[in-house]
Amino acid sequence: MSGDTPGAGGSDEGGTPAGEGSAGNGHGGGGQGSGGPGIGRRTLLIGGAAVLVGGGAIAVVAGQDQATRLWYRVPGVEKPRKPGELDHVGAEWVAASSANWRRADRPDDYAVDRVIIHVVQGSYQTALKVFKDPAHQAATHYVVRKDGHVAQMIRELDVAYQAGNRSYNERGVGIEHEGFVDRPEDFTDAMYASSARLTAGICERYGIPVDREHIIGHVEVPGTDHTDPGPHWDWDRYMKLVRAAGTGARAEGSS
């Protein structure tokens, strides 16, 4: 069995030119709007150091109402980026190392059409630690703890090195879950419920169908040697929860 941490480093971007996502990035610099997916676009406006300056303040931008969701779907509109900004209401911002993702402008430059489910093969704290480590060369957008607490570590705008497959990294939003693939007791009720709400929100934001073609395990990514989330992840239960959470979100949004 192969999980995500530790020791998964070095290959999760899969097929990326050497050095992409690490060389030449600076923290807090400008360069925004220089056009094209060239080097200027990779200049980081947010990153580990810059975000910590904000004292960990949580600013919620997505999911508040229909108006705030609209900018996701308007091509060519520069997305606002602020230190500590979140895509998932209620998440805690914990910045991943900028070596473990690359800046993008999704869904304009890459359509987002997959949610990728992972299991850490370790604790929540282990996941945060390795995703903050530039040597790991991999990270997911989110990490869900056994009690349902969610950390967001990478903006959904950006490409996380999560799946070992470049195309799936570019199209996917990744969610890690605390625990081990061979310990079904690690997958708690609170974790399933919280993760399902998170996935429902992602599907809502990008118009992703709630089905097993679009909500997949890391093991289902072509070319991966990872087995997570493993045989004990209860997909039937999870998909029911995602559908229920999505129905709730639409009901709220329509008011």
Ligand SMILES: [Zn+2]
């Ligand atoms: Zn994984």
